[in-house]
Amino acid sequence: xxxxxxxxxxxxxxxxxxxxxxxxxxxxxxxxxxxxxxxxxxxxxxxxxxxxxxxxxxxxxxxxxxxxxxxxxxxxxxxxxxxxxxxxxxxxxxxxxxxxxxxxxxxxxxxxxxxxxxxxxxxxxxxxxxxxxxxxxxxxxxxxxxxxxxxxxxxxxxxxxxxxxxxxxxxxxxxxxxxxxxxxxxxxxxxxxxxxxxxxxxxxxxxxxxxxxxxxxxxxxxxxxxxxxxxxxxxxxxxxxxxxxxxxxxxxxxxxxxxxxxxxxxxxxxxxxxxxxxxxxxxxxxxxx
Numbered sequence: 063x064x065x066x067x068x069x070x071x072x073x074x075x076x077x078x079x080x081x082x083x084x085x086x087x088x089x090x091x092x093x094x095x096x097x098x099x100x101x102x103x104x105x106x107x108x109x110x111x112x113x114x115x116x117x118x119x120x121x122x123x124x125x126x127x128x129x130x131x132x133x134x135x136x137x138x139x140x141x142x143x144x145x146x147x148x149x150x151x152x153x154x155x156x157x158x159x160x161x162x163x164x165x166x167x168x169x170x171x172x173x174x175x176x177x178x179x180x181x182x183x184x185x186x187x188x189x190x191x192x193x194x195x196x197x198x199x200x201x202x203x204x205x206x207x208x209x210x211x212x213x214x215x216x217x218x219x220x221x222x223x224x225x226x227x228x229x230x231x232x233x234x235x236x237x238x239x240x241x242x243x244x245x246x247x248x249x250x251x252x253x254x255x256x257x258x259x260x261x262x263x264x265x266x267x268x269x270x271x272x273x274x275x276x277x278x279x280x281x282x283x284x285x286x287x288x289x290x291x292x293x294x295x296x297x298x299x300x301x302x303x304x305x306x307x308x309x310x311x312x313x314x315x316x317x318x319x320x321x322x323x324x325x326x327x328x329x330x331x332x333x334x335x336x337x338x339x340x341x342x343x344x345x346x347x348x349x350x351x
Contacts, residue, residue: 076105078105152165162257178298270319290345
């Protein structure tokens with residue numbers, strides 16, 4: 063089955079990294095251990111000290127190349143925030159012209175299980191355009207949930223009659239009791255999607271460098287464009303819980319940026335509601351069998 067999927071799909075893996083050299087190396091090692099082998103690697107580094115000065119990182123990159131994967135490293139000396147670097151990666155992926163029909167966006171502080179990519183591909187195989195998994199926290203026990211709380215949607219949101227977000231649900235990093243492929247409104251951290259989406263979706267320039275809610279923004283934009291997003295509840299990528307965000311800014315500035323991004327995103331969602339109607343309700347009716 064894996065071999066058939068490797069013939070059918072090629073994936074460009076895109077990683078934005080900043081000041082997480084050890085974590086990035088661990089991610090790369092987990093990629094090397096993946097049961098799915100037909101992938102290329104595109105990294106944008108915004109670290110104060112370039113990752114190429116890390117011996118272990120260079121050793122892994124050389125090994126990845128020897129194993130037959132294409133690798134491209136971008137260096138961005140001035141950080142403009144997470145949305146800007148995500149967009150840079152999307153633009154570069156389109157110019158790279160590897161022929162890949164899927165892209166996989168990964169954070170730099172996650173560890174993929176051996177079958178993680180294969181589990182995401184199962185979601186694509188069932189007809190979804192985008193695929194995500196769950197992110198258990200590495201340092202805390204996994205918490206079991208009753209299946210009745212999982213169905214029919216996890217990572218979902220609800221809008222009121224004015225287009226305000228009045229309810230949020232997400233996977234909270236926990237895994238689930240049974241393997242399910244379910245529809246959802248938003249991916250969390252990592253997402254596998256059709257390469258064509260990069261040509262249709264651009265990241266917002268209105269969010270701060272903190273990039274709070276950028277995953278929600280991208281997910282909603284994809285839904286508005288008519289694509290579907292599914293989750294495999296047994297596709298696990300463990301989160302290393304490496305401090306970020308607030309550690310890069312003064313606490314007060316970080317809190318201000320988060321509040322600003324929250325306000326900006328909520329206003330954008332309301333604008334889309336006024337333009338398109340309740341796009342989330344229509345989406346739910348479309349994907350929930």
